[in-house]
Amino acid sequence: MLRTAPESMAGTTLAERIEARIEADIVEGRVLPGDRLDEEDLAERLSASRTPVREALRxxxxxxxxxxxxxxxxxxxxxxxxxxxxxxxxxxxxEAFAARLSCARASDAQLAEIARMHALCEHEAANGTAESYFEVNRRFHGAIWDGSNNSALVEQLRLADRRLSPYRRHITFHPGRCKDSQSEHRKIATALATRSAEAAATEMRDHVMILSEDAVQLARNLRL
Amino acid sequence: MLRTAPESMAGTTLAERIEARIEADIVEGRVLPGDRLDEEDLAERLSASRTPVREALRxxxxxxxxxxxxxxxxxxxxxxxxxxxxxxxxxxxxEAFAARLSCARASDAQLAEIARMHALCEHEAANGTAESYFEVNRRFHGAIWDGSNNSALVEQLRLADRRLSPYRRHITFHPGRCKDSQSEHRKIATALATRSAEAAATEMRDHVMILSEDAVQLARNLRL
DNA sequence: CGACGCAAGATTGTATACAAGAGATTAACA
DNA sequence: TGTTAATCTCTTGTATACAATCTTGCGTCG
Structure with a gap:
């Protein structure tokens, strides 16, 4: 099934495609934390040999x-x-650092993109589902990452964020959370629009730490 | 040569030992940025097969x-x-974050350890070689990392720092740098000893950024 | 009845063999 | 002589086979 690569994946190797597949399964919750990942089993399921599966797992x-x-x-x-x-x-x-850098270095176009994503969030918070809000929320944060114009920072954030997504996802889906999140987003967006670096950094840090509180709470309830 | 593991490496796998070996070669400058790493060549040199070498490289x-x-x-x-x-x-x-957290959370014993490492730096700056200073400098920073009591942060720092070491090494070895570095260390150590979080963070950030300036300068001179 | 140890089975770690693509070398042509 | 194209070699990507070790279940002993 993975043997024939979609043309979008041209130039990639089988191991990379397998890695992407397993990663998606984890991040999107199709396999849960603690689940065993048997090499032979995966290899058979993806109709490949153990070698590329091993590489992906490593x-x-x-x-x-x-x-x-x-x-x-x-x-x-x-x-x-x-x-x-x-x-x-x-x-x-x-994230706070990214917000601070965005204030200092983002181009006007990048700031506009951030504002656009914020507007999208507002819209989804009012009209959309929790899932759609989760998505635009990611894009709002992503726009701020990009605004930092520091690709090493973006890389670090992408990696760390990926590890949190299985949990973050559950939090954002929490009913009341979207509204609260949105009011925090508003403060962040305002600070960014006026290039108020310290305010943006502080608001962003608080925003993420509130998420953290919720994550702990939720994890405790779910006995994760 | 790597086939018989030193007992300190007991329980580790061949691939891990190979990885450590290659990593050391890179970090300590025995192979230089841009050098090709041929799988078969490495395998032969380490008397292993390509499989564990591949894993290490990945x-x-x-x-x-x-x-x-x-x-x-x-x-x-x-x-x-x-x-x-x-x-x-x-x-x-x-690093600035680690310093701030150390002020807030380090145990007295951990603060004492930081102070001890600072004293070692003072000693080596006065009497030691550039190489020995490089080593105690690392331990000073490491003590602050530990003081943060946040192992995820330590992990991130270890990874990022490793990527910089090939260059950082050259900077610290720069003749005049030890003295300057030491005067910055003094401010950091004072802030930590008095648990002045913001001061410690600011001084630490400046300290690392000065290193960065030097790195760029040096890299430019060496046409790296 | 519980704990410990041993053997069988299963799964990972490593080696080797084969396939396929990238880069270099050479030859032909303008 | 410079450029281009085709082939050929060398390296990597993948598959499979073999070896080593961990886990699991059972039996024995305290």
């Missing part, structure tokens, strides 16, 4: 999405509560 | 130390000037 492991214990196999990473809180703290700091 | 690639282009092989990563500056910015921010 790569996912070094980005933190998968845990590998030597000679004991791979499983979807299951961060402890502490791990999650620590990761959220780091992400909060990096 | 892992190093996903941490940024190695660049792999599909079907064109691996080489030691050669970040552009822009890449380096961006990475330094991220590291500066993370």
């Amino acid at each position: 790569k996912l492991a070094s980005s933190g999405l998968v845990t590998i214990r030597p000679r004991a196999g791979a499983s979807v990473a299951r961060p402890t509560m502490t791990d999650l809180v620590e990761l959220f703290e780091v992400v909060a700091e990096l | 892992k190093l690639a996903s941490s940024g130390l190695v660049t792999i282009r599909p079907r064109a092989g691996a080489s030691v990563a050669r970040p552009t000037m822009t890449d380096l500056v961006e990475l330094f910015e991220v590291v500066a921010e993370l």
Whole structure:
């Protein structure tokens, strides 16, 4: 099934496609934290050999999405509560940095893009579903990342954020959360529009840390 | 040569030992940015097969130390000037965060350890070689990382710092740099000792950014 | 009845063989 | 002589086979 690559994936290798596939399964919740990832099983399911599957698992492991214990196999990473809180703290700091840099360096076009994404969020918060809000929320944050004009920072954020998505997703879907999130977004958007670096950084940090609180709460309730 | 693992490496796999070996070769400058890393060549040199070598290279690639282009092989990563500056910015921010967290959360014992490392730096700056200063400098920073009591942050810093070490090393070895660095360290150490979070963060950020300036200067001179 | 140890099975780690693409070299032509 | 195109080699990507180790279940012993 993965043997014939979609033309969009031209020039990529089988291992990369398998990696993308497994990653999507994890991030989008089709396999849950703690689930075992059997090499042979995956290989058969994707009609490939173990070699590219192994490579994909190793790569996912070094980005933190998968845990590998030597000679004991791979499983979807299951961060402890502490791990999650620590990761959220780091992400909060990096997002705050991105917001600060955006104020200082984003082009007017980039600021406009951020504003556009904010408007989209407003619209979805009022009319859309929790899922659609989750999506535009990502794009709002992404626009701010881009505005920093620091690709190393964007890379770090993408990696860290990916590890949180299985949990973040549940939070954003939480009914009342969209409205609260939106009022925080408004403050961030205003600070960015006026290039108020410190305000943007502070508001962004608080925003992410509130998410963190919710994540801990939720994880505790779900006995994750 | 790597087939018989030192007992300190017990429980590790061949691929991991190979990875450590290649990593050390890169970080300590025995192979230079841009150098090609031939799988078969490495396999023969380490008397292993291509399989574990491949795994090691892939892992190093996903941490940024190695660049792999599909079907064109691996080489030691050669970040552009822009890449380096961006990475330094991220590291500066993370180090500043670590300093701030250390002020808020480090135990007295951890603060004492930081102070001890600072004293070591003072000693080496006065009596030691540039190389020995490089080493205690690392330990000073490491003590602050530990003081943050956030292992996700430490992990991020370790990864990012590793990518900079080939360049950072050259900077610290720069003759006059030790003294300047030490006067910056003093301000940081004072702020930490008095748990002045904002001061510690600011001083630390400045300290790393000055390193960044030097790195750019040096890289330009060496036509890196 | 519980704990410990041992053996069988299953799964990972490593090696080797084969396939396929990228880069280099050479030859032909303008 | 410079340029281009085709072939040919060398390296990587994938598959499979074999070896080593961990886990699991059962039996024995305390």
